[in-house]
Amino acid sequence: MKKHLRNLDYPLLVIILLLSLFGLVMVYSASFVEAGLDPSINDSGYYFERQRIWLVLGLVIFFFSSMFSYRSLRKLTQPAFIITVIFLVLVLTSMGVTVNGATRWLDFKIFLFQPSELAKITMVLYFSHILTRKQDRLDDFKQGVLPPILLLGFVFGLIVLQPDLGTATSILIACGIILLFSGARFRHLFTIGGAAIALVLVLIFGAGYRRDRFTSFLSPFEDPSGEGYQLIQSLIAIASGKVNGVGL
Numbered sequence: 001m002k003k004h005l006r007n008l009d010y011p012l013l014v015i016i017l018l019l020s021l022f023g024l025v026m027v028y029s030a031s032f033v034e035a036g037l038d039p040s041i042n043d044s045g046y047y048f049e050r051q052r053i054w055l056v057l058g059l060v061i062f063f064f065s066s067m068f069s070y071r072s073l074r075k076l077t078q079p080a081f082i083i084t085v086i087f088l089v090l091v092l093t094s095m096g097v098t099v100n101g102a103t104r105w106l107d108f109k110i111f112l113f114q115p116s117e118l119a120k121i122t123m124v125l126y127f128s129h130i131l132t133r134k135q136d137r138l139d140d141f142k143q144g145v146l147p148p149i150l151l152l153g154f155v156f157g158l159i160v161l162q163p164d165l166g167t168a169t170s171i172l173i174a175c176g177i178i179l180l181f182s183g184a185r186f187r188h189l190f191t192i193g194g195a196a197i198a199l200v201l202v203l204i205f206g207a208g209y210r211r212d213r214f215t216s217f218l219s220p221f222e223d224p225s226g227e228g229y230q231l232i233q234s235l236i237a238i239a240s241g242k243v244n245g246v247g248l
Contacts, residue, residue, distance in 0.1 A: 004067055016062075020055055027051045029248040077129040080122040081151075087115035088158040096162075104162045116159045116167045120174070123155060127175045131182040138184045145179070145188050160203065165210060169200055 028048040036044035043049075087106060090096065096103040097112060105112040130148045137144035152175050159168035176196065180189060204210045212227045220228030220235075240246055 024051055074129050077126045081126045084119050084122045091115055102162055104164055116164055123171050124174050127178045141188050145184055165203055
């Protein structure tokens, strides 16, 4: 234990703690009025307390995980990938929980679980692992690059069907960056990247609500209570708070 404590990256640890505490304060700042006025809650610190519990739990897991070499995760990549795919498939069955028109959650009674969040981690781990194994075959598109791309496309499709294009695209970008630094040929990267961008644009403009959300920044005040709401609120926040902000 003492050796582990000596080997910790303390500057990184301090940065993580400061960012976490700043986020905790921001949760309170953004929620205490609404939580206090909501008759079903009637507690201005409700969301703050919930966030604090998860923060403590996260720090415990963080410290426990730091005791193991990240290389040991390679043994878990394949089982984690299979479990993630199973969860993503279950979401699309009658077991999936629908909220606001999207079916993205599984109900474990104690809490709701969103498998696409797990996919963010497992796909990065799996892609890193599989491309490391295929390092000597990355020049060969069919043998080295295509198999992990097909698996990525399968997971991407399952998440898009929920529908959750935002999360699916973030996973696509993360895995694309890993592929870029893996040493794959530039022409392969150019082809895959072009196809991915085209696919995402087709999905965006092929659905009205996605298109409206994507283009809402052009004229947010045309739909102030709908697609333009978030952008308008950010403009109000910046206009009223300026550099120092208001309140907390």
